[in-house]
Amino acid sequence: MHHRIRRFLATSLSLVTTAITGAAFAAPPAAKAAPPATARPAPAPAPTAGELLAAYDAVMGPVNFEAQVRMVAYRDDGSSRDYTMKVLKKGDEKFRIWFAAPSAVAGQEMLRVGDNLWVYMPNLKRAIRLANRDSFQGGDFNNADVLRVNYQKDYDAKLDPACASEQAWCVELSAKSKNASYDRVQLWLRKADKQPVAGAYYGGSGKLLRRATFRAHKSYAGLTRPGEIVMRNMLNTKRYSIMAWESMNTGVNPPASRFVLDDMGK
């Protein structure tokens, strides 16, 4: 009897207290506003969004290529880190990267096959799965920015006259699936030659994550494309990374055997 009363009292007092505690935890959900778009007059005859996206993929991710790439990541405290790597691409969805510098990452390798992405750690002597949206070597690109580049496959595109300018068309991309590395992307392509000049990348709930500037357009053995991308981190605006293509050869046809897990670390 004694115990039952005590248990009853304990339970009822706990219930009152839990109710009070529970109510204290209920917080109002944060509202997110869409970024404002600046209205500009619509230009005259425009290519379709699909044509522009195809043009983007053609210069940013040619079917096969081998490239020597350098990335400099600048951080909040003003320090920077310089990476050099060899990138190899075959067909739609096969990528390899070999890091040569700095010494902390020399010997690391990356492999993409379709939606799968691995990094090979020389000290662990094995490959580890990575996610598309993870940052690429702690810089301001994510893995898919470097190792995917197939916007036609990942996004639906439509022209957006609202964000277009005098010199550039604006294409609005929305993710087809969760595998896409961003929920929404805005791309600006020059009207003169359909070369990409800028990009804005949004995450879930419409938050602006990164802004890219494509610059130093030049010809790589016949393929004209941006030579550098400056990627700004909009969540931490002191951080940015510059990726520069020192060479790019689209005339290669690497064997499929280079794009399997067993080939990593060899």
Added chain:
Amino acid sequence: MRRTLSLLRIALRNVLRNRRRTLITLAALLVGVSVMVSVRGVLNGLQSALVENVVKGQTGALQVHRKGYRQNVLASPLTLDFESEPIAEKARAVPGVQAVAPRIAFGGMLAVGDETIFLFNQAIDPAAELKVCPKRGAAMHDAGKFFGAGGIEQVADAVLVTGELEKALRPAMAKTKDPAALLAPDRDGALSGENATIVGKVDLSGPGDRKLGIVRLDVAQRLLKMEGRVTELAVAVDDLSRLEQTKAALQQALGEGYEVHTWEEIASFVVDIRNMQNALLSLVAAVFMLLMLLGVANTMLMSVLDRTREIGTMMAVGVRRQTIVALFLMEAGFIGALGGSLGGALGWGLSSWLSADGISLRLPTSDVPYVIHPFVPVQYLAAVVAIAATGAVLFALYPAWRASRLRPVEALAGG
């Protein structure tokens, strides 16, 4: 003076005259006040358990960082680090500091087979950590395995993960024979990896990051290329009530380049929760009190109506109107004070009784059940009795005024 005393005696006798009415009013006060006091007691117990769990299981009483670290805490920047031993040495020499535990907080990924998930890591030195956060041990499953003999010291690459992470990783763990790997950008931002063995689960002792890993400090220092360096010192103090003084002394000893924060500044959600709970309870208590006092007012009004002839007689023999007011106010005051005291005593008794065994309460924000020992401070009891008595007097103002406005002739005729 003698007149006031005799008036008090009359008031007391009047209260005792209509026993049934007085008892009903007292019962209302008794129930209301005792529930209020015991809920306050349980909440006090809960709040002190919450604080203890946070201070002794998570934050430590004070924390030391490089200046500017807390501003960037979401990014948990590794570049705002410092040589651990010299600074810990200085901190230990400060009077009031009991123990110091070096830590690194860093974001990273835990990869098991085909599964790679993000997590927030805390790197700790197990021996030092237990001196600052002794409750950590209780929050780790199979605690003896990690912090006792043959514990985390021997499994060099041991990782403890929260239940949520463990659940997410379990299928992948069953499929692979490879050890897990901990990946993170090192101090310079380059991707780095170390082998890891998931050895157990850690329970969250309060609200916070649900994807948390705990690793050994030396492993993290190797992974992050931060040999001998840390981002945080957690500090235990001798006396929590002298926290501010110890904080000031520690800040003085470490100088400009470092910042010292109290657990209240770091776990500000605990303070927010506590304030919110207190505000809600005060609101509930105010409503309770109002209802009880309306009951008192009602009793007094009935009493006035009942005693019309008596009031008339008093006035007829020369008792002044203000004395009549005083008489009724005193009667109300008696009931309020008596009911408040009895209710307070009952509530205090209840919470002491419950405190003997402790109540086990599971909060939505914590994996570990809280064992609560309710307590009610004497000041709170005194305040409740005072509020009940003064409140009763205030609520009796109208009935008393009504009584004093009666006209003797009509009152004698029976109103």
